[in-house]
Amino acid sequence: xxxxxxxxxxxxxxxxxxxxxxxxxxxxxxxxxxxxxxxxxxxxxxxxxxxxxxxxxxxxxxxxxxx
Numbered sequence: 642x643x644x645x646x647x648x649x650x651x652x653x654x655x656x657x658x659x660x661x662x663x664x665x666x667x668x669x670x671x672x673x674x675x676x677x678x679x680x681x682x683x684x685x686x687x688x689x690x691x692x693x694x695x696x697x698x699x700x701x702x703x704x705x706x707x708x
Contacts, residue, residue, distance in 0.1 A: 642706060650705055655698040662690050662697070 642650070670683040 647702070647706065651698060651702045654701045654705070655694060658697045658701065659690075659694045662694050665690070 666686065667682045668684075669679075670677075670681075673679055
């Protein structure tokens with residue numbers, strides 16, 4: 642696998658994993674404030690989810706590279 646194809650595979654794995662990690666541990670607020678959507682999460686924890694996505698994608702990429 643070349644450098645470019647390796648980066649493409651990693652990006653596709655990262656993007657796919659991101660959409661599976663985003664809905665995890667999402668809680669709705671008890672009191673909805675004016676101006677916020679009813680489906681808006683209380684705390685999205687995006688930094689933690691991006692780090693988890695990066696870690697999981699690296700593992701997936703290593704498995705694909707080994708194959």
